[in-house]
Amino acid sequence: MTVKLWNFFPREALYECYQCARCTGSCPALEVAEALGPRETILKCLNLGHDEVVEDERLWVCCTCNVCEDRCPQKIPISDLLVALRNSAARRGNIPDKLQIAIELLAKTGRSMIVHQLDEMRAHHGLAPLMPVPIDEVREVLKKTKLDDVIEF
Amino acid sequence: MKYALFLGCAIPIKYPGFEAATRRVCERLGIELVDMPFACCPPPTSLKMVHHDSWLALAALNLCRAEEAGLDLLTLCSGCVNTLKEANHTLKKSDSKRRKINRILEDQNHHYKGTIEVTHILDVLYQDSVVEKLIKEMSLELPMKIGCHYGCHYFRPPKIMYPDELSDSESYVPVKMDHLLSIIGMEPTEYSRKFLCCGSPLGANADQDAGYAIVKEKLGHIRERHIDALSVICPSCFEQFDMGQIALSRKFKDQSKIPIFYLTQLVGLSMGMTPKEVGLDVHRVKSKKLLESIGIS
Amino acid sequence: MKQALDDMDKKANSPADLRVGVYVCHCGKNIGSTVDCEAVAQFASTLPHVTLAKDSLYTCSEPGQEQIKTDIREQKLNRVVVASCTPRLHEPTFRAACESAGLNPYLLEMANIREHCSWVHLHEREAATSKAKDLVAMAVARAVRLEPQFELSVPVKRSSLVIGGGVAGIQAALDMADAGYQVYLVEKSGSIGGRMAQIDKTFPTMDCSICILAPKMSEVGRHPNIQMLTLSEIKEVTGHIGNFKVKILKKARYVTDGCTACGDCIQACPQLAPDEFNAGLSIRRAIYIPFAQAVPSRYLVDMGLCLNNQGIVACDRCFQACTRKCIDFADQDKIVEIEVGTIVVATGVDVYDPTALTELGYGRFPNVITTLEFERLINAGGPSSGELIRPSDRKRPKNIAFLQCIGSRSKRSNPYCSNVCCMNTIKDALLIKEHWPETEVFVFYIDIRAFGKGFEDLFQRARREGVTFIRGIPGEIIEDISNGNLTLLGENTLLGTQYRYTMEMVILSVGIKPRSDAPIVQRLLNLSTDTDGFYMEAHPKLRPVDTTTGGVFLAGAAEGPKDIKDSVTQASAAASRANILMSKGEVKIPAVTARINTDKCVACGLCAKVCPYHAIEGSKELGYYRVVEAMCQGCGACVPECKFGALDQAHFSDAQIVSQIHEALANEPERKIIAFACNWCSYAGADFAGVSRIQYPDNVRIIRTMCSARVAPEWIELAFSMGAGAVLVSGCHPSDCHYNNANQNTARRVEKFWKRLDKLGLNKDRLRLAWVSAAEGAQFAKVIKEMEQGLRELTPDQVLETKQKLAKRVPRKGEPV
Secondary structure: OHHHHHHHOOHHHHHHOOOOOHHHHOOHHHHHOOOOOHHHHHHHHHHOOHHHHHOOHHHHOOOOOOHHHHHOOOOOOHHHHHHHHHHHHHHOOOOOHHHHHHHHHHHHHOOOOOOOOHHHHHHHOOOOOOOOOOHHHHHHHHHHOOHHHOOOO | OEEEEEOOOHHHHOOHHHHHHHHHHHHHOOOEEEEOOOOOOOOOOOHHHHOHHHHHHHHHHHHHHHHHOOOEEEEOOHHHHHHHHHHHHHHHHOHHHHHHHHHHHHHHOOOOOOOOOEEEHHHHHOOHHHHHHHHHHOOOOOOOEEEEEOOHHHHOOHHHHOHHHOOOOOOOOOOHHHHHHHHOOOEEOOOOOOOOOOOHHHHHHOOHHHHHHHHHHHHHHHHHOOOOEEEEOOHHHHHHHHHHHHHHHHHOOOOOOOOEEEHHHHHHHHOOOOOOOOOHHHOOOOOHHHHHHOOOO | OHHHHHHHHHHOOOHHHOOEEEEEEOOOOOOOOOOOHHHHHHHHOOOOOEEEEEEEOOOOOHHHHHHHHHHHHHOOOOEEEEEEOOHHHHHHHHHHHHHHOOOOHHHEEEEEOHHHHHOOOOOOHHHHHHHHHHHHHHHHHHHOOOOOOOOEEEEOOOEEEEEOOOHHHHHHHHHHHHOOOEEEEEOOOOOOOHHHHHOOEOOOOOOEHHHHHHHHHHHHHHOOOEEEEOOEEEEEEEEEOOEEEEEEEEOOOOEOOOOOOOOHHHHHOOOEEEOOOOOOOOEEEOEEOOOOOOOOOOOEEOOOOOOOHHHOOOOOHHHHHOOOOOEOOOOOOEEEEEEEOEEEEOOOEEEOOHHHOHHHOOOOOOOEEEHHHHHHHOOOOOOOOOOOOOOOOOOOOOEEEEEEEEOOOOOOOOOOOOOOHHHHHHHHHHHHHHHOOOOEEEEEEOOOOOOOOOHHHHHHHHHHOOOEEEEOOOOEEEEOOOOOOEEEEEEEOOOOEEEEEEEOEEEEEEOEEEOOOHHHHHHHHOOOEOOOOOEOOOEOOOEOOEOOOOOEEEOHHHHOOOOHHHHHHHHHHHHHHHHHHHHHOEEEEOOOOEEEOOOOOOOOOHHHHHOOOOOEEEEOOOOEEEEOOOOOOOOOOOHHHOOOOOEEEOOOOHHHHHHHHHHHOOOOHHHOEEEEEEOOOHHHHHHHHHHOOOOOOOOEEEEEEOOHHHOOHHHHHHHHHOOOOEEEEEEOOHHHOOOOOOHHHHHHHHHHHHHHHHHOOOOHHHEEEEEOOOOOHHHHHHHHHHHHHHHHOOOHHHHHHHHHHHHOOOOOOOOOO
């Protein structure tokens, strides 16, 4: 697992961080919730190892807005780091329920959401029924990428 | 001008009014849209965070479909454009990732080549030739103070979304929506924290109330400038502001609500389409009074 | 080719007379812990002509040098090889040792087994040792072909040019002028004084900046040995150490010497512009004096702003107002030509413009200002006469925030620490506390760097006075439009909590960077710059104010961010270095000039065409060409141009280099990369890789030339026909060549060779051309790694094919067969 994580994100980039906190200073999630900001994430990866981070539920408290990376004076690819850590967390079962349900739906239907009486609603706006998703193809692809290692579908 | 129309999930399922407005506007502006059986993009806020390989493969599947038709992809949502642009960028750049994905797609008889581009409706409408046409097709101005909210995924990370338009500090400050709205007679108004996230992914993945706290912060700055309405280019941002204001008004009774519009709805109104034609009737925060004040009913 | 080598050897000493001493240095553990120095010495003793070979802990030490001297005398050594650090460091040391023992200093050769070996192969003892043996063998082969050389002396003019009139330029000018030399002080703006004149107080002593600077400025103005040229820029520099010819553009001032700076003219002038000296916080007229204490104390007209542009007098109100009639609209720019022996570069710095950092609102929020603007704001001579007010409403702010590291330590702007901002902020914070003690002052920082004398005291004092230091730079600033106040959002990293502070004014502590026109001076004087754009010193520790261009010295922040004290110290050092040259009155130039054998010369004149210094003269009528030794700078660009073998370069002769190639390829040639590196940039770049301990493959063998233009296509051909795996030709970046763009010949010759390889159907990727500057150690290592990658795909058949196809060529006319 460790090897994979640092394959995705260059570990050396972490050493560029000097903890200026511009990332956390502009983080909307930290402003309103108990989140694990990028600064602390990087520091923990460096000093305590990433296991500590991967097991932390606060890792998911994030807007994915990428403003941290935009503000980082050292151009650390923070979004890549967070994707790598969360992928790793999900594999270990650290994944929010809401997200798990959303991905199960995506894998089953090929869409992020469903509603009742969709055709009627679209007709109200003068629109034809929505083209169906080639769901078999989607499921085959997701099987091959081994999504079911993380989430069963 | 012809594009493969990538509707995504939220627009055709939750907000078909945006789709209707977009189709009508594009038809009038001579932009041909081709429908195809696309799957979910999939979102940069969900599948990418959980399983990057699956995210990339599914995005590649969508890209292949447009590529096979020889058409560039037109998206209507900041999330979709973020996923599809980044996936397209990654697959064009990395031989090893391209090989890996093509091995996965080959049983489905697809092969990603990297021959198309991904774009967003705002960038399409902003092209000179389209703006010229728009000026001809316009029948009324919409004189009101409008705030623009671009949505983070539309332009971040800038090195992938707008690599050719970076500032000196290698950042990107979007302006196209402001310019476009001024063309249809609106008064785009700057406000503090314009580029603050809407809070939608935070609500979806973690904490709904925290997400709405961001909406509250943002609306405070918008009210400060006496802005009449907010224009967005993403259904998730829309929902966050539209539903968010309803939820917040239950909690904090005294606050006035600010109508939210999807960009093509405003463009449609300026071309003389009715509020119903552009699908305004299903918005939770009503815009009826505001539009009546500028003579639209 | 072997035959050719022997032929060339015949000219040198007969082999029986040759007695080489080899000294392998451990350099403590620097070499010794990686390279088996005893084994290398043992190996050296087996090489031809080697009389003795020894290893020692520190060859450069007094006993080490004594040993060499003793051996020269007692063992009758006539060649010395020292295998140690780079010749760029200790060649002068060992040359002096040889000379004092009666051996011509040019009979010394060094093998660089530290920067080019032990430091770059730290963990590969065996490979490093074997490489060190190769390097020693190459050095011995070259040593036996060395010839005694005699250096030419050139006179040094007893005058100096100082570029830049800031505190560093002022100090250097005064020091040299006081020593009795004629000094020309050239300043771009209308007054000397520079950045120091703009600053209110200095740290850590809190002196009034202009109060201590103004007397020095006046002294410059009245010094009999200083000629001050303001509104002036350097346009052309020719010549060399001891004798530079400089063309200076002196722009029209439109105000004559008669000006008494009474100021009657200003009120008359209708044209307004932002005042640069006050960082744009106030306005000035088209006729103005930069600041009250300006030297020369004379007004000037900004013709870009004046209504009388392009010689047409549309407005003469200032002329009418001037009782002494000192305004002359007919004044013209002129070129001043001077001759000097030395040059001191003190061009100073610009400040970082934080507009690009949109989240901080600089340029949009009136109450967000920079530290330089703040200096003017609280200066008694500034726009508010020293009152602490904020721009939006001219009210005194109740609380003020300083943001550190703005534009510094960032890959988005300047990657380096700007050195002065921490102490400058602390000083400013204390000034506020001193004059307006009820003001709250917050400093948002990452690290406070208070390293200098008295700095930590000042920092502690600021804390005691109530300045609050918060670790964590705000991510964003929000302006309240109703009152102009600013809310700072961020994280206090020491408490681990988010903060929101509302401040009435924010001061961005902006970094400093090289002047935007620094590259112009760099090109005019052939200076090197580091990766940050500051001028590079000849050696970071031991020659910190010298440059790689002889006779040119550095002073002040142009060399790197520094405060006033350091700038003044460095200026005095630069002046002292220049004084040494000027007081001696002559300087020896290295005996590495080109020489023409007039017997072989057919007077084709091709060599004269490529000489960047016009140092080769002659004609068809005369029947030959010759090198003017005093003008020749020793690049060697002319030598490969001669098709008749009439040209050679002293100390970098064909025979010497060819012997190095032979030794380098004696074993496993197909594994080897022959790298030709120019002395100034690429060899220094490889040294820098060593100093930085950047590891790269061990199979490269570096051969030094003065300029990459010395690299003869015949050498490349020889290397390949001996089976070399790859050849690298590396030199300074095209515009940075130390020999007046001689390296354009390098590019031309390599391209021609590529074409030839192409024609023969050979893989041209095996010959690489790379521009590597002295600061690009990482780049050098990267090139070698890439070439090594290429070697792995090389097949024995390809090596053989190249060998055969290149060996088959017909020898040229006049060339030994």
